[in-house]
Amino acid sequence: MSRLRPGRDESPDRLYTLTGGRTRAGSTALDLVTLIVAESDPVPGMQSEHAAILRMCRYPTAVVEVAAGLGLPVSITRILLADLHDTGRISARHPRPAPYRLPDHDILEQVLVGLRNL
Numbered sequence: 001m002s003r004l005r006p007g008r009d010e011s012p013d014r015l016y017t018l019t020g021g022r023t024r025a026g027s028t029a030l031d032l033v034t035l036i037v038a039e040s041d042p043v044p045g046m047q048s049e050h051a052a053i054l055r056m057c058r059y060p061t062a063v064v065e066v067a068a069g070l071g072l073p074v075s076i077t078r079i080l081l082a083d084l085h086d087t088g089r090i091s092a093r094h095p096r097p098a099p100y101r102l103p104d105h106d107i108l109e110q111v112l113v114g115l116r117n118l
Contacts, residue, residue, distance in 0.1 A: 028082040035060040040089045049080050
C-alpha cells in the first residue's frame with residue numbers, strides 16, 4: 001500500500017493549501033474511531049492525499065489510522081475526509097458497540113454460592 005511518508009513538510013502554508021484554507025470539516029461528523037471505506041478508486045488529477053486515502057481505505061479504516069498513514073494532523077485529515085464524503089467517494093460509519101448482555105442468572109447464583117462457601 002502506498003502511503004505518504006511522515007515527516008513531510010507540515011508547514012502552515014502546506015496545511016493551508018491542502019485544505020483550501022478551511023479549518024473545519026463542515027457538517028460531516030468524524031471522530032477518531034469512525035470507520036472510513038472507499039466507495040471509488042482514485043482518478044487522474046485528484047489531489048494526492050485524496051488518492052492516498054482512497055487506496056488506504058479499501059477496507060474499513062479508522063480516522064486516526066488514516067491520519068497516521070498520511071502523516072498529517074487529525075484535524076487536517078478530517079477536512080480531507082469530509083471532501084471525499086461530500087462527493088460520495090467514501091462512506092463513514094461508527095463502529096457498533098458489542099451488545100452488552102448480563103451473565104446468565106444461573107451462573108450468577110453459582111458464583112454467589114461459591115463466594116458464600118469461602
